[in-house]
Amino acid sequence: MAHPGSLPLYQQIAELLIRDIAAGRLIDGERLPPERDMASTMGIAVGTLRQALKSLTEKGLLDRVQGSGNYIRAKADAASVYALFRLERVEGGGLPTARVLSVDRCAKNPALPAFGASAEGHRIRRLRFLSGRVAAVEEIWLDGAEVDRIAQGDLLESLYLFYRQRLGIWISRAEDSISQGALPDWAPPEFPHPYGTPLPQITRVSWAQDGRSVEASLTWYDPETVRYVARLK
Amino acid sequence: MAHPGSLPLYQQIAELLIRDIAAGRLIDGERLPPERDMASTMGIAVGTLRQALKSLTEKGLLDRVQGSGNYIRAKADAASVYALFRLERVEGGGLPTARVLSVDRCAKNPALPAFGASAEGHRIRRLRFLSGRVAAVEEIWLDGAEVDRIAQGDLLESLYLFYRQRLGIWISRAEDSISQGALPDWAPPEFPHPYGTPLPQITRVSWAQDGRSVEASLTWYDPETVRYVARLK
């Protein structure tokens, strides 16, 4: 399959602006530069920019008033902006890799009440890559009953392999949910996003075959490297 | 590729593309390369490719816009039926299909307590095929709030397509669990397994974006024809 990322230019511009809105770089009420200036700084023609602005207007994200300017109309809660979009896999192949930032013994995470039979466990923080680029930061909690056999370096690759080879655990059930969360303060500077900005977040809890919950994770994805595609209707 | 049982080339191409969609290699909204380029890199004629694209359009997976391009119109969670596990035939090849055995209005299933806001719903029983061979029997429960729009014949293909095209439902959360279960007594004689024998079974509950649980399913797989591949984490 050939090159996938070749959307029409005006659609690329539209998604660029939408990402700016979702990321908070364009806030509600803000007036964009004049179309002519905007187009020239973007290196595109005015007509092309206008197509992009028109699609934003149709999505309710922009007010265009003649003689005055283009005004961002994004509702205050960023969740409604995200509701218009869909989180998708990054383009290109390559196996997902990860770099372990820290492995600590610590108390149970109150943010994950569904997880954990023990009062304490191990907390692993990882930086995840897709196609060689930083894509997400991740916090993984392993149940206390299993953590004594953990060795640093086991977690560079697949967690699944770690479970099976090192712990002998069969994951029989998992639950994922998608939400929004603020980037944690321990995120490394490589993560290309300003702190405090809402990010797409996936919460996962996994159970072993005997019913114990053995693992939970919180993952924040960089909206720049993952791809948002406008949802139909 | 001319052995007797092989499909026409354009159908093979169509299935290839559908698998790319299901696997997430082709994302919703993505524009395919121009037909001429696509055909040449695939080593086929444009007309053949166009037949494949036409069948994708009829399935609702593709938007063809003259002068613009071919755009994927599919949510990538077609494969998320196995969010935790990927089901693949050992020998590979062939798209999953299904034959509806029955569609009934009935009471809530006590075996699926987590599912269903309504007291009743629809129960669909399907026989599923992989590579033309019987692979699983399946029982699907749709919540009563959504079932009034069900029409027989909608469910022959992908359930995902049904959700998107008929109900406009966006599945935001799903839970899969794997266990063992006895083959139900309503399984047709085509299912190649003696009754009463434990089979690998997947239970799935899906929630819509507003929190309603809209679907639940119980699927019994023939262990002879399928294999489970753990998901890379």
Added chain:
DNA sequence: ATCCAAAATTGATACACGATTGATCTACAT
């Protein structure tokens, strides 16, 4: 300071042009 008209700014609309891309059709071979 207030009011008002001219000037500047900004978006809206229209048209033209070349390049790209899908649609349609014919012809031919297996």
Added chain:
DNA sequence: ATGTAGATCAATCGTGTATCAATTTTGGAT
């Protein structure tokens, strides 16, 4: 019926230019 090859038509895209309409700003008169 399937697959290939080629020619031609039609729609879209991106660009460029010109003109009109609505708004804002400016500056002078009072």
